Amino acid sequence: MAYQISTGLAIYFVLWWLVLFLTLPFGVRSQHEDGVGAPGTDPGAPILARMGRKLMWTTLISAVIFAIAMWAYYSGYLSIERLSKLMGMPEFHN
Numbered sequence: 001m002a003y004q005i006s007t008g009l010a011i012y013f014v015l016w017w018l019v020l021f022l023t024l025p026f027g028v029r030s031q032h033e034d035g036v037g038a039p040g041t042d043p044g045a046p047i048l049a050r051m052g053r054k055l056m057w058t059t060l061i062s063a064v065i066f067a068i069a070m071w072a073y074y075s076g077y078l079s080i081e082r083l084s085k086l087m088g089m090p091e092f093h094n
Contacts, residue, residue, distance in 0.1 A: 016062040
């Protein structure tokens with residue numbers, strides 16, 4: 001049981017980071033795009049990153065993807081046998 005919980009948390013943690021890096025560029029405007037900026041700063045620097053909003057969206061999107069993946073796993077749609085067959089790998093027999 002402890003392995004299942006820790007494995008689930010590890011998978012969610014990796015998924016969360018992947019989604020975070022996917023959501024970071026959305027809604028960011030650079031100083032160059034808005035025509036304002038402090039002297040001596042890079043023109044590509046963001047004006048307002050809105051990290052709180054991005055962290056909330058990341059958590060929500062990750063939770064939905066994780067829930068769908070867990071449903072698929074427990075329903076039998078997502079299994080090692082099925083994935084190996086899709087990838088053309090030989091079947092594994094015990």
